[in-house]
Amino acid sequence: MNSSGAGPSAADNIYFPGTVSLLQDLDKKLMVLLRDGRVLIGILRSIDQFANLVLHRTIERIHVGKKYGDIPRGVFIVRGENVVLLGEFDESRECMAGLQEVGVNEILEIQREDTRIRRETEDRRTRALRERGLLQYSLVESAHNEDF
Template identity: 60%
Template structure:
């Protein structure tokens, strides 16, 4: 039985029970097994973790079963489990990655503050547009 609805159409049904990486609109990265999907692309992810990246290090927050509203998904892709372990990133403790994330966020905020001040000093207005990676 083929899960394809129409030739040439994309369907998430083919991704069921596969390990996926999901990038959300707010910049968070989730990794887990797709267990269910509906007509609105809402996802149910099993054994879900939130992976936090700071430079060449990462840490994972276990979330369990996680429901993602389809409109919040920016990117979704299959992860080959064999290839995942070959990465160049180094895993660190959750406490350590959260501390590094806080430092990184403070640095970004300071940069934005200095940029806004430089614009103001020149008589210009500056409004930082929040990109998805600015929040995490």
């Protein structure tokens, strides 16, 4: 709104390219997806020219299937090169997602089991492809798999 309260001013509609656009998101709750797959939710307190972020009251959210758990992380500094996706977090839509919140220990155990199953499935798939000659051994893998 402009100073007269009549509606949005022209300055409100300006788009800033690059990391400068993040200035509009200061003091807003954001969700950040990192390169390693972690999801952080926190209040953006500071940024720099490299898109390094300082998040306040941060939680790490772990999703497995229709369940999720939140791990409190506090103040979190994120290197800009590790950010894959960043967006404003709408808490009003969170409850409409149909997800069930569980405790930290429970979601970590579910995540461990899910990771184990995925790894076993991938190992079986890789073995089957190799047996059919559709995947070749790399030198590193063959040295790692040899029995001494």
